[in-house]
Amino acid sequence: MSRINLKEINTRAGKEIDKQETKDKLVKILVELDELQNLLFAENQHSILVVIQGMDASGKDGVIRNVFTSMNPQGVNVKSFKAPTPEELSHDFLWRIHAQAPAKRMIQIFNRSHYEDIIVTRVHKWCDDKTARQRMKAINEWEDIISKHNNTNILKFYLHVSYEEQQERLKERIKDPGKMWKYNANDFEEAKLWDVYMQMYEDCFENCNDIPWTIVPSDQNWYKEYIIASTLRDTLLGLNMQYPGLKK
Protein backbone atom coordinates (compact mmCIF):
# COMPACT_ATOMS: atom_id res chain seq x y z
CA MET A 1 0.00 0.00 0.00
CA SER A 2 1.38 3.40 -0.85
CA ARG A 3 1.48 5.97 1.90
CA ILE A 4 -1.96 7.31 2.68
CA ASN A 5 -2.71 10.63 4.30
CA LEU A 6 -5.50 10.22 6.85
CA LYS A 7 -6.31 13.92 6.66
CA GLU A 8 -7.39 13.38 3.07
CA ILE A 9 -9.80 10.60 3.96
CA ASN A 10 -13.30 11.60 4.90
CA THR A 11 -14.48 10.72 8.41
CA ARG A 12 -18.12 10.93 7.28
CA ALA A 13 -20.27 9.14 4.75
CA GLY A 14 -20.40 10.67 1.29
CA LYS A 15 -23.28 13.15 0.76
CA GLU A 16 -24.97 10.78 -1.72
CA ILE A 17 -25.48 8.16 0.98
CA ASP A 18 -28.92 8.18 2.55
CA LYS A 19 -29.00 7.60 6.31
CA GLN A 20 -32.36 5.87 6.60
CA GLU A 21 -31.74 3.69 3.59
CA THR A 22 -28.38 2.61 5.02
CA LYS A 23 -29.95 1.84 8.39
CA ASP A 24 -32.59 -0.30 6.69
CA LYS A 25 -29.88 -2.16 4.81
CA LEU A 26 -28.01 -2.75 8.08
CA VAL A 27 -31.05 -4.36 9.68
CA LYS A 28 -31.19 -6.84 6.80
CA ILE A 29 -27.47 -7.53 6.94
CA LEU A 30 -27.69 -8.34 10.66
CA VAL A 31 -30.27 -11.01 9.88
CA GLU A 32 -27.98 -12.43 7.19
CA LEU A 33 -25.04 -12.36 9.60
CA ASP A 34 -26.92 -14.42 12.16
CA GLU A 35 -27.49 -17.14 9.56
CA LEU A 36 -23.97 -16.96 8.12
CA GLN A 37 -22.39 -17.22 11.55
CA ASN A 38 -24.50 -20.27 12.28
CA LEU A 39 -23.22 -21.80 9.05
CA LEU A 40 -19.61 -20.93 9.92
CA PHE A 41 -20.09 -22.69 13.25
CA ALA A 42 -21.77 -25.73 11.71
CA GLU A 43 -19.27 -26.15 8.88
CA ASN A 44 -16.33 -25.91 11.29
CA GLN A 45 -13.74 -25.24 8.56
CA HIS A 46 -12.96 -21.53 8.78
CA SER A 47 -12.50 -18.83 11.37
CA ILE A 48 -12.66 -15.05 11.33
CA LEU A 49 -10.48 -12.57 13.16
CA VAL A 50 -11.84 -9.03 13.33
CA VAL A 51 -9.25 -6.48 14.41
CA ILE A 52 -10.68 -3.17 15.59
CA GLN A 53 -8.34 -0.23 16.07
CA GLY A 54 -9.03 3.43 16.54
CA MET A 55 -8.42 6.44 18.75
CA ASP A 56 -10.15 6.79 22.12
CA ALA A 57 -13.89 7.35 21.63
CA SER A 58 -13.74 6.28 17.99
CA GLY A 59 -16.54 3.86 18.84
CA LYS A 60 -14.86 0.46 19.17
CA ASP A 61 -17.13 -0.71 21.99
CA GLY A 62 -20.23 0.59 20.26
CA VAL A 63 -19.53 -1.21 17.03
CA ILE A 64 -19.02 -4.47 18.89
CA ARG A 65 -22.27 -3.99 20.72
CA ASN A 66 -24.29 -3.06 17.66
CA VAL A 67 -22.88 -5.32 14.95
CA PHE A 68 -21.83 -8.50 16.71
CA THR A 69 -24.75 -8.71 19.08
CA SER A 70 -26.83 -10.11 16.23
CA MET A 71 -24.95 -13.38 16.37
CA ASN A 72 -24.91 -16.39 18.67
CA PRO A 73 -22.48 -15.60 21.50
CA GLN A 74 -21.40 -19.24 21.43
CA GLY A 75 -19.62 -18.57 18.15
CA VAL A 76 -18.39 -15.04 18.87
CA ASN A 77 -15.70 -14.07 21.29
CA VAL A 78 -14.30 -10.65 22.20
CA LYS A 79 -10.83 -10.06 23.54
CA SER A 80 -9.98 -6.57 24.78
CA PHE A 81 -6.26 -6.05 24.99
CA LYS A 82 -5.07 -3.82 27.82
CA ALA A 83 -1.57 -2.81 28.88
CA PRO A 84 0.48 -6.02 29.07
CA THR A 85 1.00 -7.72 32.44
CA PRO A 86 4.52 -8.46 33.73
CA GLU A 87 4.14 -12.08 32.61
CA GLU A 88 3.10 -11.00 29.12
CA LEU A 89 6.02 -8.58 28.94
CA SER A 90 8.40 -11.43 29.67
CA HIS A 91 7.39 -12.95 26.31
CA ASP A 92 7.56 -11.65 22.74
CA PHE A 93 4.76 -9.18 21.92
CA LEU A 94 2.82 -11.73 19.83
CA TRP A 95 2.73 -14.40 22.54
CA ARG A 96 -0.44 -13.17 24.23
CA ILE A 97 -1.95 -12.38 20.84
CA HIS A 98 -1.44 -15.83 19.36
CA ALA A 99 -3.10 -17.40 22.40
CA GLN A 100 -6.26 -15.50 21.44
CA ALA A 101 -6.34 -16.46 17.77
CA PRO A 102 -9.73 -17.90 16.80
CA ALA A 103 -10.37 -21.63 16.77
CA LYS A 104 -12.11 -23.01 13.69
CA ARG A 105 -15.83 -22.08 13.52
CA MET A 106 -15.29 -18.99 15.71
CA ILE A 107 -15.47 -15.26 15.10
CA GLN A 108 -12.88 -13.62 17.34
CA ILE A 109 -12.93 -9.86 17.82
CA PHE A 110 -9.86 -7.96 18.96
CA ASN A 111 -10.80 -4.73 20.70
CA ARG A 112 -7.35 -3.17 20.27
CA SER A 113 -4.70 -5.63 19.25
CA HIS A 114 -1.07 -6.34 18.42
CA TYR A 115 -1.17 -3.06 16.51
CA GLU A 116 -0.92 -1.17 19.78
CA ASP A 117 2.63 -2.51 19.93
CA ILE A 118 3.53 -0.34 16.95
CA ILE A 119 1.19 2.58 17.69
CA VAL A 120 0.88 3.73 21.30
CA THR A 121 4.37 2.39 22.07
CA ARG A 122 5.86 4.48 19.27
CA VAL A 123 3.90 7.59 20.13
CA HIS A 124 5.38 7.47 23.62
CA LYS A 125 8.79 6.38 22.36
CA TRP A 126 8.74 3.16 24.40
CA CYS A 127 9.67 1.46 21.15
CA ASP A 128 12.33 2.82 18.74
CA ASP A 129 11.99 2.88 14.96
CA LYS A 130 14.23 -0.10 14.39
CA THR A 131 12.23 -2.27 16.78
CA ALA A 132 9.02 -0.99 15.21
CA ARG A 133 10.20 -2.11 11.74
CA GLN A 134 11.03 -5.55 13.13
CA ARG A 135 7.63 -5.78 14.76
CA MET A 136 5.87 -4.83 11.53
CA LYS A 137 7.67 -7.65 9.75
CA ALA A 138 6.70 -10.02 12.55
CA ILE A 139 3.06 -8.91 12.35
CA ASN A 140 2.92 -9.62 8.61
CA GLU A 141 4.48 -13.02 9.19
CA TRP A 142 2.19 -13.88 12.08
CA GLU A 143 -0.93 -12.86 10.18
CA ASP A 144 0.26 -15.02 7.29
CA ILE A 145 0.70 -18.00 9.63
CA ILE A 146 -2.79 -17.91 11.09
CA SER A 147 -4.38 -17.19 7.70
CA LYS A 148 -2.71 -20.13 6.01
CA HIS A 149 -2.58 -22.68 8.78
CA ASN A 150 -6.01 -22.39 10.33
CA ASN A 151 -8.13 -20.93 7.51
CA THR A 152 -8.45 -17.67 9.37
CA ASN A 153 -9.81 -14.68 7.49
CA ILE A 154 -8.46 -11.50 9.05
CA LEU A 155 -10.49 -8.31 8.75
CA LYS A 156 -8.73 -5.17 9.94
CA PHE A 157 -10.76 -2.03 10.61
CA TYR A 158 -9.46 1.39 11.51
CA LEU A 159 -12.26 3.55 12.92
CA HIS A 160 -11.46 6.92 11.42
CA VAL A 161 -12.86 9.80 13.48
CA SER A 162 -12.05 13.48 13.27
CA TYR A 163 -10.35 15.22 16.16
CA GLU A 164 -13.42 17.42 16.61
CA GLU A 165 -15.77 14.44 16.86
CA GLN A 166 -13.47 12.73 19.35
CA GLN A 167 -13.35 15.79 21.58
CA GLU A 168 -17.13 16.05 21.54
CA ARG A 169 -17.52 12.39 22.54
CA LEU A 170 -14.95 12.64 25.32
CA LYS A 171 -16.77 15.66 26.76
CA GLU A 172 -20.06 13.75 26.60
CA ARG A 173 -18.56 11.20 28.97
CA ILE A 174 -18.26 13.87 31.65
CA LYS A 175 -21.91 14.90 31.32
CA ASP A 176 -23.83 11.69 30.67
CA PRO A 177 -24.28 9.55 33.84
CA GLY A 178 -24.52 6.44 31.66
CA LYS A 179 -21.11 7.18 30.14
CA MET A 180 -19.09 8.49 33.08
CA TRP A 181 -17.62 5.06 33.72
CA LYS A 182 -15.79 5.37 30.42
CA TYR A 183 -14.23 8.70 31.32
CA ASN A 184 -10.51 8.80 31.81
CA ALA A 185 -8.88 12.17 32.40
CA ASN A 186 -5.81 10.84 30.64
CA ASP A 187 -7.73 10.58 27.35
CA PHE A 188 -7.51 14.35 26.94
CA GLU A 189 -3.76 14.19 27.49
CA GLU A 190 -3.42 11.46 24.87
CA ALA A 191 -5.49 13.50 22.44
CA LYS A 192 -2.82 16.19 22.46
CA LEU A 193 -0.62 13.68 20.66
CA TRP A 194 -3.20 13.36 17.85
CA ASP A 195 -0.85 14.22 14.97
CA VAL A 196 1.80 11.75 16.10
CA TYR A 197 -0.86 9.05 16.40
CA MET A 198 -2.04 9.75 12.84
CA GLN A 199 1.53 9.53 11.59
CA MET A 200 2.07 6.18 13.30
CA TYR A 201 -1.20 4.83 11.92
CA GLU A 202 -0.20 5.94 8.42
CA ASP A 203 3.13 4.19 8.83
CA CYS A 204 1.31 1.08 10.03
CA PHE A 205 -1.08 1.04 7.05
CA GLU A 206 1.89 1.40 4.71
CA ASN A 207 3.87 -1.44 6.21
CA CYS A 208 1.32 -3.90 7.59
CA ASN A 209 -1.01 -4.19 4.66
CA ASP A 210 -0.27 -7.69 3.35
CA ILE A 211 -3.73 -8.33 4.71
CA PRO A 212 -5.42 -5.05 3.88
CA TRP A 213 -6.88 -2.50 6.26
CA THR A 214 -10.31 -0.97 5.86
CA ILE A 215 -10.37 2.69 6.84
CA VAL A 216 -13.90 3.21 8.14
CA PRO A 217 -15.37 6.73 8.20
CA SER A 218 -16.56 6.71 11.82
CA ASP A 219 -17.97 10.09 12.79
CA GLN A 220 -21.46 8.65 12.21
CA ASN A 221 -22.26 5.42 14.00
CA TRP A 222 -24.83 4.22 11.46
CA TYR A 223 -22.34 4.40 8.61
CA LYS A 224 -19.51 2.78 10.55
CA GLU A 225 -21.75 -0.11 11.57
CA TYR A 226 -22.97 -0.56 8.03
CA ILE A 227 -19.44 -0.72 6.57
CA ILE A 228 -18.21 -3.25 9.12
CA ALA A 229 -21.31 -5.43 8.98
CA SER A 230 -21.36 -5.50 5.18
CA THR A 231 -17.63 -6.25 4.92
CA LEU A 232 -18.08 -9.15 7.31
CA ARG A 233 -21.13 -10.38 5.41
CA ASP A 234 -19.26 -10.27 2.08
CA THR A 235 -16.32 -12.14 3.59
CA LEU A 236 -18.55 -14.89 4.98
CA LEU A 237 -20.45 -15.18 1.69
CA GLY A 238 -17.12 -15.50 -0.13
CA LEU A 239 -16.28 -18.64 1.83
CA ASN A 240 -18.98 -20.57 -0.07
CA MET A 241 -19.81 -22.54 3.04
CA GLN A 242 -22.23 -25.45 3.21
CA TYR A 243 -23.95 -27.26 6.02
CA PRO A 244 -22.18 -30.61 6.44
CA GLY A 245 -24.08 -33.79 5.64
CA LEU A 246 -24.65 -36.63 8.07
CA LYS A 247 -21.51 -38.02 9.68
CA LYS A 248 -21.05 -41.69 8.82
Add this chain to the structure above:
Amino acid sequence: MSRINLKEINTRAGKEIDKQETKDKLVKILVELDELQNLLFAENQHSILVVIQGMDASGKDGVIRNVFTSMNPQGVNVKSFKAPTPEELSHDFLWRIHAQAPAKRMIQIFNRSHYEDIIVTRVHKWCDDKTARQRMKAINEWEDIISKHNNTNILKFYLHVSYEEQQERLKERIKDPGKMWKYNANDFEEAKLWDVYMQMYEDCFENCNDIPWTIVPSDQNWYKEYIIASTLRDTLLGLNMQYPGLKK
Protein backbone atom coordinates in the same frame (compact mmCIF):
# COMPACT_ATOMS: atom_id res chain seq x y z
CA MET B 1 -33.55 -29.76 48.86
CA SER B 2 -35.61 -32.87 49.41
CA ARG B 3 -35.49 -35.53 46.75
CA ILE B 4 -37.44 -34.54 43.67
CA ASN B 5 -38.91 -36.88 41.14
CA LEU B 6 -38.36 -35.52 37.65
CA LYS B 7 -41.21 -37.59 36.28
CA GLU B 8 -43.58 -35.56 38.41
CA ILE B 9 -42.38 -32.26 37.01
CA ASN B 10 -44.04 -31.02 33.88
CA THR B 11 -41.87 -30.57 30.79
CA ARG B 12 -44.38 -28.12 29.32
CA ALA B 13 -45.81 -24.76 30.36
CA GLY B 14 -48.98 -24.85 32.42
CA LYS B 15 -52.21 -24.69 30.36
CA GLU B 16 -53.02 -21.24 31.80
CA ILE B 17 -49.92 -19.74 30.18
CA ASP B 18 -50.56 -17.98 26.90
CA LYS B 19 -47.90 -18.51 24.24
CA GLN B 20 -48.18 -15.20 22.39
CA GLU B 21 -48.37 -13.20 25.60
CA THR B 22 -45.24 -14.94 26.90
CA LYS B 23 -43.39 -14.30 23.64
CA ASP B 24 -44.30 -10.62 23.83
CA LYS B 25 -43.02 -10.49 27.39
CA LEU B 26 -39.77 -12.14 26.30
CA VAL B 27 -39.15 -9.47 23.66
CA LYS B 28 -39.43 -6.80 26.36
CA ILE B 29 -37.18 -8.72 28.75
CA LEU B 30 -34.47 -8.99 26.09
CA VAL B 31 -34.45 -5.21 25.78
CA GLU B 32 -34.14 -4.91 29.57
CA LEU B 33 -31.34 -7.47 29.59
CA ASP B 34 -29.32 -5.47 27.09
CA GLU B 35 -29.47 -2.45 29.37
CA LEU B 36 -28.83 -4.43 32.58
CA GLN B 37 -25.83 -6.17 31.08
CA ASN B 38 -24.41 -2.81 30.06
CA LEU B 39 -24.84 -1.65 33.66
CA LEU B 40 -23.18 -4.82 35.00
CA PHE B 41 -20.23 -4.12 32.71
CA ALA B 42 -20.03 -0.44 33.64
CA GLU B 43 -20.33 -0.98 37.39
CA ASN B 44 -17.64 -3.67 37.32
CA GLN B 45 -18.55 -5.07 40.78
CA HIS B 46 -20.43 -8.30 40.10
CA SER B 47 -20.33 -11.22 37.75
CA ILE B 48 -22.82 -13.87 36.66
CA LEU B 49 -22.26 -17.53 36.00
CA VAL B 50 -25.03 -19.27 34.09
CA VAL B 51 -24.79 -23.06 34.21
CA ILE B 52 -26.83 -24.87 31.56
CA GLN B 53 -27.32 -28.60 31.86
CA GLY B 54 -29.69 -30.95 30.12
CA MET B 55 -29.94 -34.10 28.06
CA ASP B 56 -28.88 -34.18 24.40
CA ALA B 57 -31.28 -32.09 22.29
CA SER B 58 -32.76 -30.41 25.35
CA GLY B 59 -32.00 -27.10 23.66
CA LYS B 60 -28.87 -25.81 25.35
CA ASP B 61 -27.43 -24.26 22.19
CA GLY B 62 -30.75 -22.76 21.20
CA VAL B 63 -31.29 -21.04 24.51
CA ILE B 64 -27.82 -19.51 24.31
CA ARG B 65 -28.51 -18.28 20.82
CA ASN B 66 -31.92 -16.84 21.59
CA VAL B 67 -31.51 -15.39 25.06
CA PHE B 68 -27.91 -14.22 25.27
CA THR B 69 -27.68 -12.85 21.77
CA SER B 70 -29.50 -9.75 22.98
CA MET B 71 -26.47 -8.63 24.93
CA ASN B 72 -23.12 -7.07 24.03
CA PRO B 73 -20.74 -9.94 23.23
CA GLN B 74 -17.98 -7.97 24.93
CA GLY B 75 -19.60 -8.73 28.27
CA VAL B 76 -20.83 -12.24 27.55
CA ASN B 77 -18.70 -15.32 27.15
CA VAL B 78 -19.66 -18.91 26.45
CA LYS B 79 -17.60 -21.92 27.45
CA SER B 80 -18.67 -25.32 26.12
CA PHE B 81 -17.14 -28.12 28.12
CA LYS B 82 -16.26 -31.25 26.16
CA ALA B 83 -14.63 -34.49 27.27
CA PRO B 84 -11.54 -33.53 29.28
CA THR B 85 -8.13 -33.54 27.57
CA PRO B 86 -5.23 -35.59 28.99
CA GLU B 87 -3.80 -32.42 30.55
CA GLU B 88 -7.14 -31.60 32.19
CA LEU B 89 -7.44 -35.16 33.48
CA SER B 90 -4.09 -34.81 35.19
CA HIS B 91 -5.66 -32.17 37.45
CA ASP B 92 -8.61 -32.26 39.85
CA PHE B 93 -11.96 -32.02 38.05
CA LEU B 94 -12.54 -28.40 39.07
CA TRP B 95 -9.20 -27.14 37.73
CA ARG B 96 -10.40 -26.48 34.20
CA ILE B 97 -13.70 -25.16 35.54
CA HIS B 98 -12.19 -22.59 37.89
CA ALA B 99 -10.07 -21.23 35.04
CA GLN B 100 -13.34 -20.33 33.27
CA ALA B 101 -15.03 -18.59 36.20
CA PRO B 102 -16.27 -15.14 35.19
CA ALA B 103 -14.22 -12.01 35.81
CA LYS B 104 -16.05 -9.10 37.39
CA ARG B 105 -18.47 -7.36 34.97
CA MET B 106 -18.83 -10.52 32.86
CA ILE B 107 -21.67 -12.95 32.20
CA GLN B 108 -20.13 -16.37 31.70
CA ILE B 109 -22.24 -19.19 30.31
CA PHE B 110 -21.32 -22.81 30.86
CA ASN B 111 -22.74 -25.05 28.12
CA ARG B 112 -22.43 -28.24 30.15
CA SER B 113 -20.22 -27.88 33.21
CA HIS B 114 -18.62 -29.46 36.27
CA TYR B 115 -21.94 -31.24 36.73
CA GLU B 116 -21.00 -33.65 33.96
CA ASP B 117 -18.42 -34.97 36.42
CA ILE B 118 -21.22 -36.31 38.57
CA ILE B 119 -23.71 -37.15 35.82
CA VAL B 120 -22.34 -38.74 32.63
CA THR B 121 -19.41 -40.21 34.59
CA ARG B 122 -21.77 -41.91 37.03
CA VAL B 123 -24.14 -43.16 34.34
CA HIS B 124 -21.21 -44.94 32.71
CA LYS B 125 -19.72 -45.98 36.04
CA TRP B 126 -16.43 -44.18 35.38
CA CYS B 127 -16.94 -42.67 38.81
CA ASP B 128 -18.06 -44.68 41.86
CA ASP B 129 -20.58 -43.48 44.42
CA LYS B 130 -18.01 -42.58 47.03
CA THR B 131 -16.08 -40.39 44.60
CA ALA B 132 -19.35 -38.86 43.43
CA ARG B 133 -20.23 -37.86 47.03
CA GLN B 134 -16.81 -36.27 47.44
CA ARG B 135 -17.23 -34.39 44.20
CA MET B 136 -20.64 -33.09 45.23
CA LYS B 137 -19.12 -31.71 48.42
CA ALA B 138 -16.32 -30.13 46.39
CA ILE B 139 -18.83 -28.57 43.99
CA ASN B 140 -20.75 -26.95 46.84
CA GLU B 141 -17.51 -25.64 48.30
CA TRP B 142 -16.24 -24.33 44.98
CA GLU B 143 -19.50 -22.59 44.18
CA ASP B 144 -19.36 -21.00 47.62
CA ILE B 145 -15.82 -19.75 46.97
CA ILE B 146 -16.57 -17.99 43.71
CA SER B 147 -19.87 -16.60 45.04
CA LYS B 148 -18.28 -15.06 48.09
CA HIS B 149 -14.89 -14.05 46.82
CA ASN B 150 -15.70 -12.50 43.50
CA ASN B 151 -19.35 -11.45 43.85
CA THR B 152 -20.43 -14.12 41.42
CA ASN B 153 -24.12 -14.93 41.17
CA ILE B 154 -24.54 -18.48 39.99
CA LEU B 155 -27.70 -19.43 38.11
CA LYS B 156 -28.15 -23.13 37.47
CA PHE B 157 -30.67 -24.29 34.87
CA TYR B 158 -31.69 -27.85 34.11
CA LEU B 159 -33.48 -28.02 30.74
CA HIS B 160 -36.19 -30.55 31.46
CA VAL B 161 -37.40 -32.31 28.30
CA SER B 162 -39.49 -35.43 27.97
CA TYR B 163 -38.04 -38.56 26.42
CA GLU B 164 -40.58 -38.32 23.61
CA GLU B 165 -39.61 -34.73 22.76
CA GLN B 166 -35.93 -35.62 22.80
CA GLN B 167 -36.44 -38.52 20.40
CA GLU B 168 -38.36 -36.29 18.03
CA ARG B 169 -35.62 -33.67 18.04
CA LEU B 170 -32.87 -36.24 17.49
CA LYS B 171 -34.74 -37.65 14.50
CA GLU B 172 -35.14 -34.13 13.12
CA ARG B 173 -31.36 -33.87 12.97
CA ILE B 174 -31.27 -36.70 10.45
CA LYS B 175 -33.83 -35.04 8.17
CA ASP B 176 -33.07 -31.31 8.34
CA PRO B 177 -29.96 -30.35 6.27
CA GLY B 178 -29.42 -27.35 8.57
CA LYS B 179 -29.27 -29.63 11.60
CA MET B 180 -27.34 -32.66 10.31
CA TRP B 181 -24.07 -31.29 11.67
CA LYS B 182 -25.46 -31.80 15.16
CA TYR B 183 -26.30 -35.44 14.57
CA ASN B 184 -24.34 -38.01 16.48
CA ALA B 185 -25.38 -41.65 16.16
CA ASN B 186 -24.20 -42.16 19.71
CA ASP B 187 -26.96 -39.87 21.02
CA PHE B 188 -29.51 -42.62 20.44
CA GLU B 189 -27.32 -45.04 22.40
CA GLU B 190 -27.05 -42.58 25.27
CA ALA B 191 -30.81 -42.10 25.24
CA LYS B 192 -31.27 -45.74 26.17
CA LEU B 193 -29.77 -44.81 29.51
CA TRP B 194 -32.50 -42.20 30.09
CA ASP B 195 -33.73 -43.52 33.43
CA VAL B 196 -30.24 -43.72 34.90
CA TYR B 197 -29.57 -40.18 33.75
CA MET B 198 -32.76 -38.99 35.47
CA GLN B 199 -31.74 -40.74 38.66
CA MET B 200 -28.31 -39.13 38.63
CA TYR B 201 -29.80 -35.71 37.99
CA GLU B 202 -32.21 -36.19 40.89
CA ASP B 203 -29.30 -37.14 43.11
CA CYS B 204 -27.43 -34.06 41.95
CA PHE B 205 -30.36 -31.72 42.67
CA GLU B 206 -30.66 -33.21 46.15
CA ASN B 207 -27.00 -32.83 47.03
CA CYS B 208 -25.78 -29.81 45.09
CA ASN B 209 -28.46 -27.33 45.89
CA ASP B 210 -26.71 -24.89 48.25
CA ILE B 211 -27.06 -22.61 45.27
CA PRO B 212 -30.42 -23.69 43.95
CA TRP B 213 -31.26 -25.25 40.62
CA THR B 214 -34.06 -24.07 38.39
CA ILE B 215 -35.82 -26.94 36.64
CA VAL B 216 -36.98 -25.44 33.36
CA PRO B 217 -39.88 -27.07 31.46
CA SER B 218 -38.18 -27.27 28.06
CA ASP B 219 -40.37 -29.07 25.56
CA GLN B 220 -41.44 -25.67 24.24
CA ASN B 221 -38.64 -23.28 23.26
CA TRP B 222 -40.65 -20.13 23.88
CA TYR B 223 -41.37 -21.06 27.48
CA LYS B 224 -37.83 -22.20 28.24
CA GLU B 225 -36.39 -18.97 26.87
CA TYR B 226 -38.85 -16.91 28.85
CA ILE B 227 -38.01 -18.66 32.14
CA ILE B 228 -34.27 -18.28 31.70
CA ALA B 229 -34.42 -14.69 30.49
CA SER B 230 -36.73 -13.60 33.29
CA THR B 231 -34.67 -15.36 35.97
CA LEU B 232 -31.56 -13.60 34.71
CA ARG B 233 -33.39 -10.27 34.57
CA ASP B 234 -34.63 -10.63 38.16
CA THR B 235 -31.15 -11.56 39.34
CA LEU B 236 -29.58 -8.53 37.68
CA LEU B 237 -32.29 -6.22 39.02
CA GLY B 238 -31.67 -7.63 42.50
CA LEU B 239 -28.08 -6.42 42.42
CA ASN B 240 -29.26 -2.80 42.69
CA MET B 241 -26.49 -1.67 40.41
CA GLN B 242 -25.66 1.92 39.56
CA TYR B 243 -23.58 3.58 36.91
CA PRO B 244 -20.38 4.77 38.60
CA GLY B 245 -19.74 8.49 38.89
CA LEU B 246 -16.70 10.26 37.50
CA LYS B 247 -13.37 8.84 38.62
CA LYS B 248 -11.37 11.46 40.49
